[in-house]
Amino acid sequence: MSAATAWLMLLLAGVLDVLWALAMKQAQGYTRLGWTLTSLLLLAAFVWLLGKSLSVLPVGTAYAVWTGIGAVGTVLAGALLFGESLGAARLGGIALVLAGIVVLKLAPG
Template structure:
């Protein structure tokens, strides 16, 4: 169950990271509220997950999910470059997340 909570926390982290772009410097009320809500849910779920997962592992996986998801969505939503080197780096992060899941 903790891994599910952690995965959901990572998904909400993606939501708030991408949401920051839509807030336009926190000048748009609805995107700002949704981004703040995503931040809150993400941290609460992370806090619940670390009750039974090692903190270092949980934090690394949480940020890894957020990083990979944000980069992938940014490629599609904001036309950021999808170079081979960039995709290779994403693959390294995913490998690290999977590795931590199996040793944590």
């Protein structure tokens, strides 16, 4: 697999991580079967994609980028879908995480 394909799989794993978190919220502590099954399928999918990307990418970089995508995406989705606060400090935190992802992506090795 090429590095470009691995990065694409990693990006998709991050997006699925966000969707998984949203499905977990909707599952309401695993009390709603449909959302529970959806969350488990999303979990399996993002773990598989992450694992495949790790066959090419450095584990430290890939894991940090994946968690950053998940964290930023989930904060933004929570604000958009559930009215969670998105003040200056949270926006600053998002900016720092995004900056870290860019640095990790561009760093050699």
